[in-house]
Amino acid sequence: MWQVDNMSVPKEASNAIKGLLIILITFGHNSILCRSWNGCESVDSLFHWDWFYTFHVYCFFILPFFYNKNPYRKGNVRKNVIKLLYPYLWVTLLCLTLSVFVMGTEFKGWRHFGWTWISGSGFLLEEATGLSFPWFLPAMFTLLLFKDIYFSAREEVRRVMIGISLVLWGITLTGTVKFSTMGTYVPFALIPAFRLLPICLLTVWIAEKLKSNITTLCLVTAVFALLTLLFWFSQNYNIRTGRMVFYFLMPVAAFLTLLQFKNYLAKVRLLVAFGKLSLQIYLYHVFIFNGLLLVVEHFHCPPTLTDGIIVLVVTLAVSFLCARVTTDIPMLRKLLYPRIGR
Numbered sequence: 641m642w643q644v645d646n647m648s649v650p651k652e653a654s655n656a657i658k659g660l661l662i663i664l665i666t667f668g669h670n671s672i673l674c675r676s677w678n679g680c681e682s683v684d685s686l687f688h689w690d691w692f693y694t695f696h697v698y699c700f701f702i703l704p705f706f707y708n709k710n711p712y713r714k715g716n717v718r719k720n721v722i723k724l725l726y727p728y729l730w731v732t733l734l735c736l737t738l739s740v741f742v743m744g745t746e747f748k749g750w751r752h753f754g755w756t757w758i759s760g761s762g763f764l765l766e767e768a769t770g771l772s773f774p775w776f777l778p779a780m781f782t783l784l785l786f787k788d789i790y791f792s793a794r795e796e797v798r799r800v801m802i803g804i805s806l807v808l809w810g811i812t813l814t815g816t817v818k819f820s821t822m823g824t825y826v827p828f829a830l831i832p833a834f835r836l837l838p839i840c841l842l843t844v845w846i847a848e849k850l851k852s853n854i855t856t857l858c859l860v861t862a863v864f865a866l867l868t869l870l871f872w873f874s875q876n877y878n879i880r881t882g883r884m885v886f887y888f889l890m891p892v893a894a895f896l897t898l899l900q901f902k903n904y905l906a907k908v909r910l911l912v913a914f915g916k917l918s919l920q921i922y923l924y925h926v927f928i929f930n931g932l933l934l935v936v937e938h939f940h941c942p943p944t945l946t947d948g949i950i951v952l953v954v955t956l957a958v959s960f961l962c963a964r965v966t967t968d969i970p971m972l973r974k975l976l977y978p979r980i981g982r
Contacts, residue, residue, distance in 0.1 A: 649706045649902060655915030656905035657898050661699050662918040663911075666925050666956055668692040669773070672936065672948030680941040690875060691868065697776065698839065698891035699898065700918075701783055705840045706847070706899075716788055720781050723979040728777035730976065731923050732757055735769035738927070745770055760829035763820060773926045775829065782833035783840070790837070802841075805834045813884050843892045847899060857900040864893040913960070920963035920977065921956075928962075929955045 674689035675682040739745040756764040760778030823831025871886045932951045966972040
């Protein structure tokens with residue numbers, strides 16, 4: 641069993657990595673920039689959208705495996721309930737409120753909403769509330785629980801956990817079942833967490849083997865670039881199994897690349913500032929983008945590249961402002977995310 645003690649990522653570098661990732665996530669949610677348009681209807685996704693979704697969110701899940709030197713501490717579960725599941729509750733209720741009272745979507749009852757909330761399925765969340773992005777919060781909660789169990793348990797337990805993960809990956813790679821479909825009715829985001837666990841552990845294992853020098857930086861970057869090229873090939877030739885392999889390999893290569901550049905990223909103050917508020921920005925940016933999209937669609941169809949860039953910048957700026965305000969005002973901070981300090 642390997643340890644993560646000597647792989648700690650400094651706080652500034654960690655924030656810079658999170659800052660870059662939240663910018664990429666906001667970009668990926670911008671359908672003006674990431675999809676082709678037919679009038680005011682977004683149609684096929686563009687390559688860079690598919691590329692982003694092979695790694696940008698998943699790198700967020702990998703990061704905690706690097707900076708927690710004590711895998712299990714008393715109170716971890718309670719801390720993560722308050723930090724992750726409490727915001728998950730109010731943000732899904734906000735999605736539901738906007739969906740029913742603003743968009744006019746039919747409310748299917750509290751029982752349906754309750755099961756949706758417990759499952760954490762992006763598909764069910766979108767069906768019930770109109771937006772799927774909150775899936776990240778229960779998935780992170782369960783993955784962190786798995787992390788604590790894995791690094792605290794006996795070898796037999798670890799083997800069972802990895803075995804379940806590999807079986808699920810095997811089913812996905814050899815069959816027609818997708819992870820999103822497989823996990824629709826499984827509670828507590830267990831399937832996404834099992835999907836992510838071997839990716840996170842493999843990234844840690846490889847990172848411990850790598851030396852921090854220019855040769856490693858060039859090698860890791862080249863591997864990431866090669867995987868990107870191969871992913872483009874698999875997209876163009878519609879090789880489904882090949883694409884699924886990249887959903888395992890790309891997060892590993894992407895995070896190892898970020899790790900090699902962490903000291904350079906830490907010098908970019910904007911990335912550090914965004915990273916410190918990445919959770920709050922994540923909670924707000926989808927609402928802001930969708931509001932801006934309605935404005936663009938009203939005045940300019942189809943949207944242009946310029947529209948998309950302006951919307952991206954405004955989404956990031958307003959999300960950051962909302963995050964700062966709600967964090968800096970003690971009453972709002974305690975109400976919305978009580979585990980986050982000044």
